[in-house]
Amino acid sequence: MSRFLLTASVAALALAAPFAASAQDEATIRMAEQLRDKAMSSNVAMDYVTQLTTRFGPRPAGSHSEQAAAAWAADYLKALGFRNVQIQEFPLVGWERGAESGSIVGANPQPLAIAALGHSPGTPEGGVEAEVVRFTSFEALQAVADGSLAGKIALVDVGQMHAMQDGSGYGPQTRIRGAGPDVAAKKGASAFLIRSVGSDENRLPHTGTTRYVDGKVAIPSFAVSAPDADQIARLITLGQTVRVHLSSTAHVYETRSQNVIADLPGRTRPDEIIVLGSHMDSWDLGTGAIDDGAGGAITIGAAKAIAEAGQRPERTIRVILYGSEEVAQPVVTGNGGGAYLRDQGDKVADHIIAGESDFGADRVFALGLPPGAQGGDFQKIATRVLYPIGVLASPRPETEGGSDIGPLAEAGVPVFGLKQDGTRYFDLHHTANDTLDKIDPAQLNQNVAAWTALVWLIANSDVEFRSTMPKPAQ
């Protein structure tokens, strides 16, 4: 049966918003709907993320825990019936937090809830103790004279991050987290503090990576929780000099990380690969349930739901659990996405599209497709299938993916995005609070349902996402 036949059911849909031709046949669309509905009550995703986070807890990149979790996940995928399950190792400069503490010192000492930023160096033995100079914008820190913060600790506090459905409050503040330590060091500061990049008011700091300059993070750098940042601000307002003691034994070490790769081989076009990506590593403070155990759960759950459809899809579905997404420092090492790309070589051309789930476990609300597919027939069919579970077409095409599939995207592989509700994501992200209990199983399964239906449509489609991409010159 031609996939371009305008079927009865699609014709019915077309009454509301007509489109010229179908990219899928009727049976494929109906199966997508059936798989979607069945996935809403699946157990696979919740089982995977429960076992992963419970058995291994935090999984920092390159740690024994990440390695053990990868080995376990490979067995888990084999037991689910995936083929060609491999663990692809790569070298990594790991980072261990060690012991750390922070406090306001003086007549009325107060503990501070702090966490070293990823790849931050430890403090000298005995710690760093100095007056805090507070900046309410990054520009204000940049504006002071080089060397003028000698014997001081720089604190940048631009206020609470705004919670947004699309997470758009995050970017501006992480840029400060990335560039802050180097700028503070140039000004002479002995340590760098940043108000946690997060939208909550818990005494749980948000860690996260910071940028290497000349092969390292310049000075010991820490996130302070929002209430602690507010406390420092109020003490300064009361006219007090705030002196802070910071201690950290954080350090880097040589290790390895790994990607776990598992296929559901295509029936008729096995060399056309659809990548479903997420990452296995987590920050060390929580157990990485929402970041990003959930992503693995969603993509594994979707692929497994498709495997149970009774007929293998035409194209190959590849689940990749990437290693080392969180602490990649490109200057000295790589992340899992880069390692996968390098390993594939010419086979990158076989990757027809890639998607990544790395934004928690809350519901999907929008579908973004590669630019050439935006507004086309495939999008129309896909969003009709996804609409009943609350997913609309994104007004923006998807071009970059995230950290894991980003290297594939840069190498020309089209990407899609199933956009998740991030309203509460940054309450939990990179904190000790990123634990299993924060996952809503119903919303997790809505993700599985969306991925299942979309990937089924892609895997049984003739659509060439590459050919529909605008040419680079355009």
Next chain:
Amino acid sequence: MSRFLLTASVAALALAAPFAASAQDEATIRMAEQLRDKAMSSNVAMDYVTQLTTRFGPRPAGSHSEQAAAAWAADYLKALGFRNVQIQEFPLVGWERGAESGSIVGANPQPLAIAALGHSPGTPEGGVEAEVVRFTSFEALQAVADGSLAGKIALVDVGQMHAMQDGSGYGPQTRIRGAGPDVAAKKGASAFLIRSVGSDENRLPHTGTTRYVDGKVAIPSFAVSAPDADQIARLITLGQTVRVHLSSTAHVYETRSQNVIADLPGRTRPDEIIVLGSHMDSWDLGTGAIDDGAGGAITIGAAKAIAEAGQRPERTIRVILYGSEEVAQPVVTGNGGGAYLRDQGDKVADHIIAGESDFGADRVFALGLPPGAQGGDFQKIATRVLYPIGVLASPRPETEGGSDIGPLAEAGVPVFGLKQDGTRYFDLHHTANDTLDKIDPAQLNQNVAAWTALVWLIANSDVEFRSTMPKPAQ
């Protein structure tokens, strides 16, 4: 003017629910209403709790911080115009947390969010390491044979505390916290763990005091956060033996605490004392904003609002910021409430009524009066004045007060209660999250308004709450 005159405004109110006679004159009622409304936009309460929690941070009983905060508060009260401001010292066995840590050990180690319970002894140097035996009821722990937990750590996890408006989920679980260490020790356990008594799912354990038996807490005892308790439960469900390492340098020390006492002397009947109580000390993990900086803020704010009425009230209003509410161990020392009672001696008879604010900063929803005043004219007038700000009559009379005024109540002083909404109180209570940002200034001022209006009515009333109390034999 007779206070028993049924005034026009009261008569109007009486149309809806008639009552026989008024305990207040019309001018007093009108002033109560005016003071109530003015208090809704007061700055005093928020200023006090902001300064207290910012300047001094955590204020454990007997610490330098509690002492310094008491001295500062005395000056603050003098500056507000209070009279007879005194600091009443008393000896105390203090407790310091020191350093502590907990982790699951084995092939995949995981950190645990734990906090020693108040007055728990430290562990031996090097810590305690043993298999966890988990009990889902206190009765199950009590039922095992003495000595049968030798070389084990006992964990009692009766599930999440339910959030209730009246906080009624708390009592049953704190009884386990209090009695658990002794029972676990009798069974041979080397340490006692309890799922945090709290209604949240943050990785922030809830500390709290535990009971002395034979002059001490028997074994090192800790609260684990709810997500950590869940993690242990899941590991056991997966068939794993969960071994835990616990370390604590907690210890007791001889110190002193103090009550801060300040009067607004009565104009015509200064020897009739109305006590407005709260406590100055806090747990060491947070800054004691809701427990109980808010209580001081509310009672000081109310007394100050009354002081600004233009005419001093007839009876004396006494604000008491009690020391050492949290860690009182009656066997070895006392709390501020007991110290105050002992110091008063025969003057206890002058205390006509006492109220305590120690349940956070969320809104008051009910007024409880002494049994004899329940349903009487005073209650009717008071609840009519409080109704517009959302306060109804409590169906239960108030008989016990809380920890601070409890000793007065036991000595026969009638007590009242302005019942606060505790729905989110136990999300924060006794955790690092008890910080200023958790106070909603509008709800704090609704408390001030309720206290202001009620205390104004009491202070300008002939009502003898003692004489309306049922006789002990009844």
